[in-house]
C-alpha cells in the first residue's frame with residue numbers, strides 16, 4: 566500500500582492537460598493505479614485523477630458506491646474499504662444531455678470546500694479499461710456528476726472554476742492560510 570501526496574489548489578500541476586495512455590500498461594502505470602486507489606480510500610474520497618497526484622496521464626478512478634456526504638462524515642476516521650472501484654483510462658464524453666443538475670461537490674485537491682455546481686444530468690462515456698478494451702455506457706445522477714468532475718481534472722479544470730470570481734478568491738485565501746498553518 567502506497568499513499569501518494571495529493572496536490573492542493575492552487576498548485577500549478579493541477580492545471581496540466583494530461584496525455585493519453587498507451588497499451589499495454591507499463592508496470593509504472595499499473596503501480597500508479599494501485600497507489601491512486603490506496604490514496605483515494607485513505608483520504609477518503611469518491612474519486613481521484615492522476616493529475617491530482619502529479620502524474621499527467623488520462624487516468625481517473627472512482628468509487629461512487631459511497632456518497633460524498635458519507636465520505637465527509639468518515640473523514641479523519643479509519644480508511645474505508647473498497648466497494649466498487651472503477652478505473653477509467655482515456656475517458657471521453659460522446660454525448661451530454663441539455664438538462665442541468667445541481668450537486669454539492671467537493672474535491673481532495675480543494676479541502677474543506679463544498680459548493681453547488683451545475684452540470685449535465687446524464688452523459689455517454691467512452692473509455693478504456695486496464696487491458697485496453699474500449700467500452701461505452703450512459704451514466705446519470707451522482708455517477709454522471711462524479712465522472713465529469715474527475716475527467717475535468719485531466720484537462721486541468723477544477724470544480725471551483727465554475728463558481729463566481731468572488732467565491733474563487735475566498736477559497737484561494739482560505740487554502741493559502743491553511744497551507745501556512747500546516748507549514749509552521
Ligand SMILES: [Zn+2]
Pocket residue numbers: 671672673674714715718
Ligand atoms: Zn476533484
